[in-house]
Amino acid sequence: MNLRPPNIPLTQTQQLIYAGQRISPDSPQYNVPYIFRIHGEIEPKRFNRAFQSLVSRFDALRISIDDSNDTVSQVIAPKLDYIPELIDLGESPKNDIIEAFLKERSQRIFDLKGPLFDAALIPIHKNQYIWYLNLHHLITDAVSVGLMYKAMEELYRTDISENRSEVENFSFVDFALYENEVNSTLLDDPTQLYWKENITKYREPLGYYGFKGRSSTSVSERSVFTIEGKQANIIRKRAQQAPFQMISEKLAIYNIFASALALYIRIVGAAERFAIGSPVHNRDNRNRAHTVGLLMEIYPLFLEVSADDTIQDLIEKVKTSSFEMLRNTRIGMVNADISRSFNVLLNYIPWHFGKFDGKEVEVEWLHPGHCDPGHFLRCQILDPGEGEMQLIFDLNCAVFSEDKRERALSHFEKALNTILLAYNTTVAEVELVDKLEINELINKAQSPYTQEKEVDFLNAFEQNASKWGDKSALIQDGESLSYQSLNQRANMLGKYLLEEGIRPEDRVGVYLTRSMDYIISLIALMKIGAVFVPIPSDTPVRRVQYMLKNSECSCCISHDGIASQHIREISLIDIGLNRNQIFDDFDSEYSLPEQQAKVAYHLYTSGSTGQPKGVVISRKALNNYLNWAAMHYGINQGSVFPLFTSIGFDLTISSTFLPLMKGGTLIIYKEPKAGPDLSLFRIISENRVNTIKLTPSHINMIYGKSLGRSLIRTVIVGGEDFKSNLADELYLALDGSAAIYNEYGPTEATVGCVAYRYTPDEVRTNSVPIGRPISNMCAYVLNKHLKLLPSGVAGELFISGKSLADGYHNLPEANATRFIKNPFQPGSKMYKTGDLVRWNEKGQLDFLGREDEQVKFNGYRVELSDIESNLGQHDQISDVAVVLVNREIKDAESQTTNCARCGLPSSYPNADFDHDGICHLCNAFDGYKERVGAYFKSENELRDILMTAKESKGEYDCLSLLSGGKDSTYVLARLVGMGLKVLAFTLDNGYISDQAKENVDKIVAKLGVDHVYGETEHMNKIFVDSLHRHANVCNGCFKTIYTLSTQVALEKNIPFVVTGLSRGQFFETRLTEELFWKNDYNSEHIDSIILEARKLYHREQDAISDLMEVSMFHEEDTFERVKFIDFYRYSDVSLQELLKYLKEKVDWKRPTDTGRSTNCLINQLGIYVHKKEKGYSNYAFPYSWDVRLGHKQRDESLEEINEEIDEQQVKKIMREIGYAEKDTQSENMDSLVAYYVSPVIIGQQELREFLKERLPSYMMPGYFKRLEAMPLNKNGKTDKITLKSLNKSQIDSDVPYMAPRNDIESLLSNIWKEVLQLKKIGIFDNFITLGGHSLAAIRITARINEELQLNFPLNKIFDLPTIAEYGSFIEKTLLQLMEDENRSK
Amino acid sequence: MRKLIISFIEREFLPASAHLGSAQDDLLTGGIINSLGLMRLIAFLEKQYEIRIPFEDITLDHFNTLDSITKYLAQRHNLS
Incomplete structure (x- = not known):
């Protein structure tokens, strides 16, 4: 008798299958159907008997699922009567009938209540029978089928009714119970x-x-x-x-x-x-x-x-x-x-299936059509x-x-x-x-277009000039130039250039703004067979020089004085200055002798790293592109293009040449001298062009602008990945009446070599495909070893054909690696693009991103463009860029070096050491050393100041801040020595060591001065706040001391508070190097700035202003009634002298119970946190100043800043004051940051949820940051370098990032960056949120005043805490000044 | 040790009340133990003798017969 429990839990694997079936209840994905085709006669009755015995033998066949309760289980029926169905498919059914039957039957859904199998016998003809057996995966696996067949065959052959006692019982129940039992132990x-x-x-x-x-x-x-x-x-x-x-x-x-x-x-x-x-x-x-x-x-x-x-x-x-x-x-x-x-x-x-009762058997495992x-x-x-x-x-x-x-x-x-x-x-x-x-792929690689007849650009242009002489070729700012005039001017300039000695194949720099001059110059140069090298007007000087030198230009054409200062080594032709001379004979017809030149232009690619490379484009290559593009994009006399993108960008070639080649018109939009180029907005609002070539980022810029009445009918998009949703938006914005083309092409393959016409109703992919190669071009998708990859598989794109560049100028190594032998067309070259693509199902190329955009993140290979296109599908997002931010890895302490003079560690932000190992601070200090010297005064002067206190009515002359350390003890002793009535003040912050306290008590007794302890119940909160704000405890402690001592001084009418700050600490808390930059050093001026800063300092909001009584600092009077004096501004005592004095006068002893050179137990917590978060000790900077000013030895300073910290003690104090340590580990890890442009901030959680459905979790960005607009680089592409440089607090803040828009904002942003030690600052970032404080305000204000020769007050930056606000204030001030000046004239 | 291994093999892999024929019987190539079974045997040996049998050692030479197994354990793991 079996006493097995009626319900048995499912095994782990059964549970998985059960769950899968529950999710798709109508899918036969777990059916496992077999047919055994038996060649011989089968007796149905005997077969049924055998099958009944089979069911009795194997308990798995008697399983049914019981999911009536909360827990799903299986029940094994002790007995199950089952007779396989005898199927009648007619006399000798044809194969298709059999197959149709099997297909239908094998896809039947099992009722999980059982039986979980379906068996049938199908007579095909007298000597052939099919045993059909379909089982639910819950009760079978591959081995089971073999076992069942073997048993069935034996049962049929022997035809002895099963006597269960004789057969060893191999029960599934045993296994399931065992599985359940061991499961918990696993x-x-x-x-x-x-x-x-x-x-x-x-x-x-x-x-x-x-x-x-x-x-x-x-x-x-x-x-x-x-x-x-x-x-x-x-x-x-x-x-x-x-x-x-x-x-x-x-x-x-x-x-x-x-x-x-x-x-x-x-x-x-x-x-x-x-x-x-x-x-x-x-x-x-x-x-x-x-x-x-x-x-x-x-x-x-x-x-x-x-x-x-x-x-x-x-x-x-x-x-x-x-x-x-x-x-x-x-x-x-x-x-x-x-x-x-x-x-x-x-x-x-x-x-292996043996014969069935001596008959041959074929076994087939059917496919139920689902998996x-x-x-x-x-x-x-x-x-x-x-x-x-x-x-x-x-x-x-x-x-x-x-x-x-x-x-x-x-x-x-x-x-x-x-x-x-x-x-x-x-x-x-x-x-x-x-x-x-392979043949198919090579065919795919070929262009589907045939070029009928190719014309040369110059010929076509000259024909246009003779055919439509009066038609406008160029328009700029209301002025227009006809084809005939343009041709004439080009001829005249050509003649002039020949006279200047320019010869065919000579390279000539074209360093011009977008202007008629530019177009005239290009045509003139082509006419005389010279090679043009476009240099945009905003190119940095050094780069201009590099380009001219690298391309071996024989001369440079420029105008408007943009080149005057930079070009020395080669001759400069200023078209502006020589206008009369060049275009002297406007009426007469010049024509130039025809030239057979090979090369058209050199264009410099702005590689993200290293020097730009000069790409050499032949006329053949240019003509191939222009002919295809003119034909494919339907360019004709009616075409009106804008010229508004950088002349250094190869995308601009289309706008420059296509209209002139086909008799159309080019409207020129000049770039501004400085600040952002808003030409595109002008183009849209003026609405004169009907054809435009631009980047996806440009489209994003005009996103939301009304385009309903736009005349634009042809849009050629290039330069970047073109996202489908952006294309959809554009298509709809243009009322569905524009032809939109996605044109792909590196500079090295002349503007565009692969192209696609967007259609709105295509299968949605994240990006618009880039399509197929243009005429006479081939595109191969290859692996690292240049092997063809199957369609669909991502590989690198290689380009060959007529439009291929001749190579990089004078860069044989780059040529050898990028322009390689084309294995598919012997004798030709192909260019390695570095772009990842694949052939899609429609035989078009899909762009998948740059190979170097594929980043490794937490060990996974992540395609940033993949995240971008998914996030871009969010309704409210119009543009996206994802970057991998590599968090700076702080130098390990052992790797830091220290300034040879002052000991400043290399881990200090922006530390810069010269050849001799001297830091930038020391080097700069040499320049203003003397003026710093003048800041310090003598003890006599101090005495004179303090003696004025005798005139006031108070009980005490001054309040001396006493920490119990040697410096403040010395101050107190000296003040007493001067005959002053002193009140000593000590802050009990809860962490002063016992011995330090003993010192304090002993000293005040010995010196016979009154003494008070100040304290606040909020001390721990102040520490925590200080740690969050400044990564140290000292700032909070200092401010508490100043606040409490000011209160005491006010109460007791004490006019002076004397501090024991070291000279180094002055530079940490009061002075900045900027104060000493001005030649006309003025001590009173500095004092007034410091006082101003002190007011701001006490009015800043922090834990102290929230928790303590600070109302007195809002009264101007307070700063009159209580003045702060730094004792060491007036004393230059050496350490030995000081210690000797202390020993004699007060018997001061260094406390030993702090284990360190300090008398405060908590400050090691500050050092610990500072070192961990910032990578260096908070004492490193003030000590470097102490050394620089001769008040400390370098070794001594190093010893102190490198002191061991007792971590256990630190952690204990953290718990005491309630400070939760930041997880610097995770902050220092790489993270994916997604920037999006949207009218509103979208919650991080919402974006996460949105992406969760679309991306695997390892691709989830760690941060999302809204931008007002995507920052663009000079070529109008997304500026990812900027986006990589924002720091965590900038990303965390709700303020969208916006790059500086004009010169003033750039100036401010540079100053802020230096002072606040940040890499990038947006114009809407808040000074205080970025960690700005009164000292930074001094530094920033001083620098602004220095740069602009103005005199802005310190508090301005708190009133106008963003670059945008401050910038517009400066602009207004400057305008006002100019007006005033004009009026006075 | 030998007895222990024999009883493990007989208990796990042989039909009820059957005995291992001889110490030279081919356990693996003879179909007595399949590769999964060998893994179980190895796990058993590792646990029993607190040893680690490295991947490279799991070969027919070492594990195909009772003799080879005991020889291997003696030579490589100083077990007897």
Whole structure:
């Protein structure tokens, strides 16, 4: 009698399948249907008896699922009557009838209440029967089918009714109970670690042929390939040899296929790290070996394959990894986490079925048309042990499009052959495409366009001049120039240039603003066969010089004096100055002798690193582009283009030449001398052009501007990735009546070499495709080893053809690496673009980003453009840029060096050491040393000041701040020595050491002075605030002392508070170097600034102003009634002298209970935090000044700033004062920052939720930051360098980033950057939020006043705390001044 | 040690009440133990004797017969 519990929990794997079925209740994705085609006669009744016995023998067949309760369980019926259906398909049914029946039947959905199988007998004809058996995966696995067949065959053959006692009972229930029992113990199993660690590393979902993300369907298609007997035997033989040979032949064969699959995935999935799901049958002992049911679990086989691995390496990795996998399997281990780590499956199934009652049998595993949607690809190998093998690919239809499904098996087959034969090949060298596909790909690479007849630009232009002489060629600011005049002027300039000695092939710099002069110059230069080198007017001087030199220009054309200062080495032709001379004879017709020049222009590419490279473009290349573009974009006499982009940008070539070539008109928009170029807005508002060439960033700039009445009908977009949503917006904004083209092309392939016409109703991809190559151009998608990649697989784009540049000028190394031999067209070259692309399903190229935009983030390969396009789909976002911010890694303390003179550490922000190891502060100090000297005075002068106190009515002459340290003790003693009545004041901040307190008490007793302790209950909050604001405790402590001592002084009518600040501390808290820059040094002026700063200092908002009584600081009177005197401004006592004095007068002793040179226990907490957050001690800067001013020795200072800190003590104090340590670790890590342009701030949480549905979690940006507008570089592309430089507080703040818009704002931003030690500052950033305080205000104000020769007060920056506000205030002031000046004249 | 291994193999892999024929029986190539079973045997040995059997050592030479297993354990792990 069996006393088994009626309900048994599901095993882990059953739970996974149950859950999958519940999610898709109508999908037959877990049906496992087989047919056994038996060649011979079957007696149905005998068959039924056998089948009934089968059901009785294997309890798995009697399983039903009980999900009526909260917990799902399985129930095993003790008995189940089941008679397989006898199917009548008619007399000798045709194959299609049989197939249709099987298809329908195998897709039937099982009722989980059971039975979970469906069996039938189908007589085909007298000597052929089909046994149909379909089982739900919940009760079966591959091994089970073999076991059931064997049992069924035996039961049928012997036809003895089953006597259960005689057959050993291999029960699934036993297994399920065992699984449940061990399951709970697995949590502590050492193998857990192996899985957990690997799963976190293998979270990146594997994509195939460019597909990424999740599949939405379970629909899958099966492709079957027969591995011929000969090939199969080779595989079996290899399995017994090195390198495959293993303890078991089956394992070795598995490894062969796993290696092939890994190679295939590595190439079509383009992932370095992936996991292959590997079913492990779990029949590891005698009982389980005979058990029918779902025992199998699928484990991930973790692999990391690099492109440089050889096949041999890959095989070794597979061997090791499959061993590790097997070794770490434990029954019941596979849970949802483990099973989510792969989406590809490899199942090697020994497939041996003997005869059925002596009759031949063919076994077929049917495909129910569906698969678990988590399994994108299932690769199954059926191996009967001899003869041919069957290779089955089940491919998810959402992941593998039809063309991919057709190719996948052939690619795998190629991978398999490589594994068997080419051990020494590297992965990157493997080509999966076959000859047929290679031909197809090479065909795809060709241009679909044919060029009918090609005309030369210059000829076409000259013909236009003679045909339509009076027609406007150029228009600028209301002035227009006809074709005829333009031609004449070009002729005249050409003649002039010839006279100046310019010869064909000479390079000539064209350093002009966008102007008629510019166009005239280009045409003139072309006419005389010279080569033009465009240099935009805003190019930095050094770069201009570099470009002229590098291109070996023989002269440079310029105007408006823009070049006067920079060009010395070569002759300069100023068209402006020589206008009369050049265009002297306007009426007469010049024509120039025809020149056969090869090269058209050199254009400098602005590489993100290193020097710009001069790209040499031939006339042939230029003409090829212009002819194609004019034809394809329909340029004609009616075309009106604007010229508004930088002349140094190759995109501008289209606007410059296309209209003039076809008799159209070019409207020129000159760039401003400084500040942002707003020409595009003018173009839109003037509404005169009908054709425009621009970048996606430009489109973003006019986003939201009304374009409803725009005349623009042709838009050519280039220069950047063109996002689909932006194209949609533009299309709609132009009422759907404009033709929009996406043109791709590096400068090295002349403006545009691949192009696509946008259509609004196409399948949505993130970016508009870039299309196909233009006439006479080819585009290849290749891997690192220049092998063709299958369609869909991302690779680098290589370009060849007529429009290819001749190369870089004078850069043989760059030429050798970027312009390489074209293996597909011997004798020609191709250009390595560095851009990632793939062929999409429609045979168009998709742009996937720059190769260098692919970043590694937390070990994952992340395509920034992928995040950008997904975030760009948010309704309210019009533009996006994502950057990887590499947090600065602070030098380890051991790596810091110190200034040879003052000891300033190299970790101090912007520290800059010269050849002798002297820091910038010391070097600058040499320049104003004397003026600093004048700031310091003598003790006599101090006495004179303090003696004035005697005139007041108070009890005390001064209040002396006494910490108990040597410096303040000396101050007190000296003041007493001067005969003053002194009140000593000490702040008890709760952390003064006992010995320091003893010192204080002893000193005041000995000197006979009155003494008060000040204290506040808010001290700990003040410390915490100070740590947050300044990363130290001293700032908060100082301010508390000043606040409390001022209160005491006011109460007791004490006119002076004397501090014991060291001279170094003056520079930390009061003085700045800027104060000494002016030649006309004025001590009173400095004092007044310091006083002004002190007022601001006390009026700043912080914990002290919130918690303490500070109202007196809002009275001007307070600062009159209580003056602060720094004792050491008047005393130059040396350390020895000081110590000697103290010993004699007050018997001062250095406290020993702080363990350090200080008398305060908490300040080491400040140092600890400061060092951790800023990378250096907060004492480093003041001490460097003490050394610089001769009040401390360098060694002494270094010893103190490098003192060991007792971390345990520090942590204890942190807890006491309630300070939660910042997680600097995570702050210092790299992070992905997403910048978006939107009319409103969108909550971080909302954006996260939005992206969560679209991106894997490892691609989630850490920060989102709204921008008013995307910062652009000179070429109108997104300026990612700027975006990378914002710091965390800027990103965290709600203020959108906006780059400086004009000169004044740039000046302010530079000053702020230096003083606040930041890399980038937006014009809306707030001074205080950025960490600005009164000392920074002094420095910034002094610098502004110095630069502009003005005299702004300190508090202005608090009133106008942003660069935008301050800037407009400066502008107004300057205008006012100019007006005043004019009036006075 | 030998007895322990024999009883593990008999308990886990052989039909009920069957015995291991001889110390030279091919355990792996003879189909008595499959590769998953070998992993279990290895896990058993590792736990029993507190050793770590490295991947490179898991070969037919070392594990195909009872003799080879005991020889391997003696040579590489000083067990007897």
